[in-house]
Amino acid sequence: MNNSLIIGQYVPGNSIVHRLDPRTKITIIFFFVFIVFFANTLISYGILTIFALTSMITSRVPIRFILKGLTPVWFLIVFTFILHLFVTKEGTLIFHLSIFKFYSGGVIQGLAISVRFFLLILVTSLLTLTTTPIEITDAIEDMLHPLNKIKFPVHELALMMSISLRFIPTLMQETDKISKAQASRGVDFRTGPIKDRAKAVVPLLVPLFVSAFKRAEELAMAMEARGYHGGEGRTKLRELKIGKHDILIYILFAFVIAILFYTRSY
Amino acid sequence: MDITFKNVSYIYQANSPFAHKAIDDLSFHIPSGSFVAVIGHTGSGKSTLIQHLNGLVKPTAGEVTIGDFHLTPEQKPKNMKELRSRVGVVFQYPEHQLFEETVEKDIAFGPENFGVSKSEIKHRIQQITPAVGLTEELLERSPFELSGGQMRRVAIAGVLAVRPDVLVLDEPTAGLDPRGQKEMMKMFYQLHQEQGLTTILVTHSMEDAVKYADHVIILNKGTKYMEGKPEAVFTQKKALNKVQLDVPEMVQFLNQFQTKLGKEIPFDRQSIKQVAQSIQQIIKGAESS
Ligand SMILES: Nc1ncnc2c1ncn2[C@@H]1O[C@H](COP(=O)(O)OP(=O)(O)OP(=O)(O)O)[C@@H](O)[C@H]1O
Ligand SMILES: [Mg+2]
Numbered sequence: 001m002n003n004s005l006i007i008g009q010y011v012p013g014n015s016i017v018h019r020l021d022p023r024t025k026i027t028i029i030f031f032f033v034f035i036v037f038f039a040n041t042l043i044s045y046g047i048l049t050i051f052a053l054t055s056m057i058t059s060r061v062p063i064r065f066i067l068k069g070l071t072p073v074w075f076l077i078v079f080t081f082i083l084h085l086f087v088t089k090e091g092t093l094i095f096h097l098s099i100f101k102f103y104s105g106g107v108i109q110g111l112a113i114s115v116r117f118f119l120l121i122l123v124t125s126l127l128t129l130t131t132t133p134i135e136i137t138d139a140i141e142d143m144l145h146p147l148n149k150i151k152f153p154v155h156e157l158a159l160m161m162s163i164s165l166r167f168i169p170t171l172m173q174e175t176d177k178i179s180k181a182q183a184s185r186g187v188d189f190r191t192g193p194i195k196d197r198a199k200a201v202v203p204l205l206v207p208l209f210v211s212a213f214k215r216a217e218e219l220a221m222a223m224e225a226r227g228y229h230g231g232e233g234r235t236k237l238r239e240l241k242i243g244k245h246d247i248l249i250y251i252l253f254a255f256v257i258a259i260l261f262y263t264r265s266y
Numbered sequence: 267m268d269i270t271f272k273n274v275s276y277i278y279q280a281n282s283p284f285a286h287k288a289i290d291d292l293s294f295h296i297p298s299g300s301f302v303a304v305i306g307h308t309g310s311g312k313s314t315l316i317q318h319l320n321g322l323v324k325p326t327a328g329e330v331t332i333g334d335f336h337l338t339p340e341q342k343p344k345n346m347k348e349l350r351s352r353v354g355v356v357f358q359y360p361e362h363q364l365f366e367e368t369v370e371k372d373i374a375f376g377p378e379n380f381g382v383s384k385s386e387i388k389h390r391i392q393q394i395t396p397a398v399g400l401t402e403e404l405l406e407r408s409p410f411e412l413s414g415g416q417m418r419r420v421a422i423a424g425v426l427a428v429r430p431d432v433l434v435l436d437e438p439t440a441g442l443d444p445r446g447q448k449e450m451m452k453m454f455y456q457l458h459q460e461q462g463l464t465t466i467l468v469t470h471s472m473e474d475a476v477k478y479a480d481h482v483i484i485l486n487k488g489t490k491y492m493e494g495k496p497e498a499v500f501t502q503k504k505a506l507n508k509v510q511l512d513v514p515e516m517v518q519f520l521n522q523f524q525t526k527l528g529k530e531i532p533f534d535r536q537s538i539k540q541v542a543q544s545i546q547q548i549i550k551g552a553e554s555s
Contacts, residue, residue, distance in 0.1 A: 011283050065283060174362075180322045181363035184355050185424065186347060186379025203375070206365035210410060 010132050016245055017059035017130045022139035024246040028253050029127050035260060036116050043263040045115055051256050052119050052126075059130050066125070073121050077114045084110030133165035134238075142240055155231025163219070171212065178207050267333030267352065267431055267464060269296040269319065274328035276314055276488075288314040290488040291328070296481070301458055301465045303475035303496070306485030307510045312436070312468045313358055315485070319434050319466070320355050321346050332432070351380040354430030356438045358468075360421030364409040369400070369420050372409050376428045390427045397453055398423045399446060415442050422450070426457070432464045433457070439474075451478065472514035476500060476535055484511065501533050516541065 017025075032048075039045045056066065090105025128136070141158035148154050179189060182203045189200050276289040288311045296302050306312050317323045318330045321342055330337040335349045343349055357363070366372035370391060377387045395402060398419045404412070409420055422438060435454065439447040455478050458465045469475055475482055475496060482499045484492040486509040492499050500506070503513050503521070512518075517533050520541070524530050531544045 062283060064281075177357075177359075178362055180317065181357050181360065183322060184320045184350055184357070185363065185376040186350055186428075188347065203363075203365045207362050210365075211362060 009128065011061050011065065011129050013060055013130065015058055015060040015130070017055060017126070019243075019245065020249060021240055021242050021246045022131050022135040023143055023240060024242065024249060025127050025131060026136070026139050026143065028249065029123055031253070031257070032123050033120060035257060036119055038264055039116070039260060040112075040264050044260045045112070047256055047259050047263070048119055049115065051253075052122050055126055056122060059126060061126070061129050066122070066129070070121060070125070073117070077117050080117060081110040081114045084113060134162055137162040137165065138236075138238060138240060155234075159231075167212075167215070170215075171208070174211055175204070175208060179204050268298050268331070269333075269432070269464065269466075270294075270329075270331040271315075271318075272329045272331070274318065274325045274330055276311075276318070276323060277326045278314075280326055288488050289325075292485075292488065292490055293328075294483055294490060294493060296464065296466065298464050299462055300481055301455075301479050302467070302481045302483060303479035304466060304468045304483050304485060305470070305472070305475060305511065306491075310485040310509075311488040312485060314488075316355060316357075316434050316436050316466070316468065319353050319432070321349050347380065351428055352430055353432040353434060354425040354428050355434040356422050356425050356436060358436040358440070360425075360438075361414060361417035363421060363424075364417060367408060368406055369409050369412070370405040372420060373405075373424045373427050376424050380428055382428075387427065390429070391423075394423045394426050398426070399449060415446060418442060419450075429461075430463070432466070434466045434468075436468045437470065438467075440470075454478075472500060472512060473516075476514045476516065484509070497533055497535050 032051075036048060039048055056063070085102055085106045086100065088106035088109050089101070089103055091103045091108065093101055094104050094107070095102040137158045140161070141154055144152070144154045144157070179187075182200075183189065185203075187200045187203055189197065189204075191197075271292050271294050274289055274292045275287065278284075278286045278288055290311075292311075292315070304312050304315065314323070318325060318337060319332060321335070321337055324337055324339055324342055326339060328338075332349065332353060335343040335345075337343065364372050366375060373391055373394070374387045377390065382390075391405070395405065400416065400419050400423065404416065409417060412420065418438075418441060425433075433454070438454070439450050442450060451474055454465065454467075457463060458478075467474070467479065479496055482492075482494060482496050483490060484499065484506070491509055492502070492505060500513050500517055503517070506513055513521075516536070516538075520531050520533055523545070527548075529548050531541065531548075536544070
């Protein structure tokens with residue numbers, strides 16, 4: 001199984017970051033993503049980086065694990081940096097190599113964009129690393145609640161989301177099981193000409209779809225048998241509550257924003 | 267083919283917070299031609315062990331040897347396909363692997379992949395269909411229209427049609443009716459003897475283990491807990507109870523017999539008939555004295 005992409009992978013824990021109300025985390029990350037684009041001085045970048053790194057450290061998610069999960073994104077970061085290096089022609093000329101001319105502006109812009117990229121990915125993956133999918137859906141359902149007024153099916157949407165999220169690991173396990181069973185019957189997924197490898201997908205996909213449909217049917221029946229009849233009048237097992245920590249974080253984040261806008265150059 | 271595990275460990279999702287050690291420093295040797303039962307509480311690592319026998323996973327540490335094939339953390343055998351054609355595995359829920367349009371095609375899928383000729387496959391299917399308890403007319407049906415038990419039989423037929431040297435069975439009779447379970451086990455045993463197979467049976471049934479196996483390996487939490495001849499292993503009630511296993515009913519009966527009547531009949535994998543004869547002799551002896 002491929003575990004290198006951690007986005008969407010929850011790491012159990014009991015840190016402050018884990019215990020924050022999911023709505024707080026989503027709100028802060030929403031604004032963070034927004035204000036990252038306002039940073040334009042060293043100090044303003046610094047304050048955002050400190051905020052992101054502090055959150056990462058307090059979350060107690062193993063750093064090795066976060067870095068491993070970022071590997072697919074490293075490539076993108078490095079790529080944008082190099083692109084800027086070659087394309088931007090601002091500032092002073094610092095380096096001359098045959099036809100290529102590197103300018104200080106290119107380095108600065110490249111660095112800035114890379115840092116932004118890094119911060120965005122770090123903070124958003126921190127959300128999914130420290131918040132269970134169920135919490136995220138609960139939070140989204142709660143935050144979208146006002147849309148009920150215009151007859152938008154918020155509850156159904158949230159339910160669909162949580163069911164899909166719930167079944168991602170199950171489907172991955174199933175894929176693993178079936179591909180092993182077929183490999184044992186002589187299917188070769190890894191070597192051979194492309195045509196054969198494409199054909200090898202059929203014995204994997206057919207059983208996968210069959211079991212997914214069967215599972216969906218069983219789930220629907222089980223839900224009905226347990227009296228599910230939509231969101232109307234349904235109470236919640238897990239009540240979302242804004243606690244002391246949440247308020248503290250909001251205040252802290254307000255400070256971060258204030259400092260950012262104070263130190264950025266206009 | 268001889269099978270050897272040497273200090274094998276296997277960790278699921280190694281190097282992540284979800285790392286889970288499913289097999290821990292496991293060593294054993296299975297000589298060619300033996301019938302081995304692997305028994306253990308649920309989650310003890312039986313299915314994980316079996317995946318090594320087909321090169322579906324590499325050990326995290328240690329070495330697995332199957333005939334001339336070696337599996338170590340660093341290397342897998344190059345001719346994996348040959349290994350898989352010689353070691354046939356019936357997985358725990360083999361019905362998940364069905365995908366062809368007809369039952370016949372699905373049974374033929376494995377042998378086809380391993381390069382068996384069309385005519386030979388046809389011949390084998392004719393032989394196997396009645397042996398696994400399927401009827402001719404089912405061959406033309408879609409495998410998805412079958413009952414769970416029939417699907418299981420189709421999957422088993424698909425493995426047998428490859429004619430492996432080593433047969434690995436992961437709870438092959440779970441979910442079959444009692445009669446079907448018995449017949450299926452008998453069929454496996456007959457194959458084992460006729461074709462000189464090496465058979466590895468994962469089972470929760472002590473009765474099947476006693477009846478068919480000549481060697482028993484008890485797993486607990488991924489390590490070997492006990493190993494030996496069935497009559498030696500299955501008489502150790504206390505040790506087995508400790509890992510949530512029970513002795514076979516026959517042993518329980520003989521134990522009760524001894525406590526109630528004070529006469530010992532040593533357990534030697536006797537059939538019900540043989541035990542009845544022993545009891546008859548004891549009673550006759552008591553009457554005549
Ligand atoms: N794909 C997987 N990812 C992570 N952990 C797994 C995976 N498959 C099995 N495990 C874990 O490894 C351990 C051994 O599992 P395994 O399937 O080998 O047990 P088993 O002895 O076959 O049990 P059963 O009798 O229920 O079939 C279990 O604790 C299980 O939770
Ligand atoms: Mg198992």
